[in-house]
Amino acid sequence: MDHIYNGMPARELGTEGWHKPWSGGNGGNCVEAMKLADGRVAVRQSADPEGPALIYTSNEIAAFILGAKSGQADFLLT
Numbered sequence: 001m002d003h004i005y006n007g008m009p010a011r012e013l014g015t016e017g018w019h020k021p022w023s024g025g026n027g028g029n030c031v032e033a034m035k036l037a038d039g040r041v042a043v044r045q046s047a048d049p050e051g052p053a054l055i056y057t058s059n060e061i062a063a064f065i066l067g068a069k070s071g072q073a074d075f076l077l078t
Contacts, residue, residue, distance in 0.1 A: 004036060010044040010053040020046060 004013070018032040030046035034053075041061045042053040056064075067073055 006055045007052045011050050013042055013053055
């Protein structure tokens with residue numbers, strides 16, 4: 001992959017390696033994530049796999065996950 005950037009079309013990252021770590025009985029409203037070769041993480045909306053991919057560093061993903069686990073993202077649910 002020549003140039004991976006935030007907002008790039010997710011299809012340019014390929015179809016293999018995407019996972020739905022946050023799925024369940026939510027009617028198909030899933031987020032998919034892919035770990036990139038350089039350690040960054042791409043995130044896309046499963047309902048729009050051709051849409052944009054948001055690219056995060058491993059530190060950004062870690063901060064988000066740890067914050068969500070500790071309740072710091074609960075405001076997003078209310």
